[in-house]
Amino acid sequence: MPVTANIRSSYRTRYGIIALVLLGFMAWCLNDGFFSYPQQKRIYDTYIQIRYPQGQGNLENENYLSDWRKRIDQFKAEDGIVIDSVTQPEEKTQMDINTQFVMAGITGLLGFAAAAYFISIGGAYVKADKETGLTTKKFESIAWDSITSVDISRWESKGIAVVHFDTPTSKGVVTLDDWKFDREETVEIYELVKQNTNLIPDNESGDDDEEMDEIA
Template identity: 30%
Template sequence: MAIRAVTDRRFYLRYLLIGLVALGFACWAMYDGMIGYPNENVIRNAYAQMAEEGREDEWKDYAKEQGWSTLKPERPHGPGDIAMQYIMAGIAGFASLVLLTVVLRSRGRWIELDGDRLHASWGQSLTSDQIVEIDKKRWRDKGIARIKYEQDGRKRVFVVDDFKFVRKEADEILYEIEGQIDMQRIVGGPPELPPGHQVAEASDAAKPTDEAAA
């Protein structure tokens, strides 16, 4: 029976949210650089001119006529301030592009184990007899296992990531594929426990012992 792990909805929703926040910040910074800061400089320059002419007491009436705030303006924004807004807009815009691209590319993706064949929606495919090593150094902390294999005379890597894909099925896939290879090929961490066994162990560990209860 084939085991398929689809993209975890929480994964791309998280990236979508962060990407939209970054996009919003980029638009805000761009607005300040193009419109906000120049408009504020008009107000501040007008106040500075009135102050230089000794007409500060007329500021409130003049500001009301123009529809501006009657509060005393702060110092004008210099060219460096405006340039910084464009820089921040560029950085945030690029970050949002990367994050939203990850979201678009991850939707509809999956990995599947069918017998001894592990394959993915993007066309990558291998069989268990091609596996050279399963590197689990980042599995415990990051949920990333790198399956190294040889195919057509080339070394390749298939990544199982239980952060990107639904954890239950991703863990089952890794457990099943490990059962089809020599255990000595598993490095960086112990072989996976049978599905459900980890949950049971965690539940038992959470229960107080008789001594602790006493």
């Protein structure tokens, strides 16, 4: 009877959550960069222009020191700019605005990468049949005699075994990972690989193979 190890929902959900958090932070940064920070900058700049209409040098002029609150109180709100003489607005510079776009770019790239991986592993599985061999989401048939080697160097410590294969139509690897796929079924598939290929020694001490991209 075939044994199928499906992608674990908890494993896939992690990447979905990561993607949502990163893309949400990207949206927040874009909102700050396009709207919130420019508005705060306009408010601060207006406040400074009213308080110091001829520049910072007027700090020594007693008239400016005594009249700035009156000038601010007389200012009429325009274009959403509301200021008062009690609280000084928070300063936002062009550098602050540019920083938001940089952070949006970084988190956006990471977020879209996580989302792409989340989508790509949907429905992923590894199936083993004693009569025919292995089947994955990408490869429909990998006969037992097409398997050329099995890297078990991380099986005991991490539950990862890398099956290398070479068929007339394709060449690559299938990664058995008991954290990524259903654990019990992954162990059963590992045992079937061991029984049907004679590539895994009984002591299960494998040599380190060159790492390859996961295909399963």
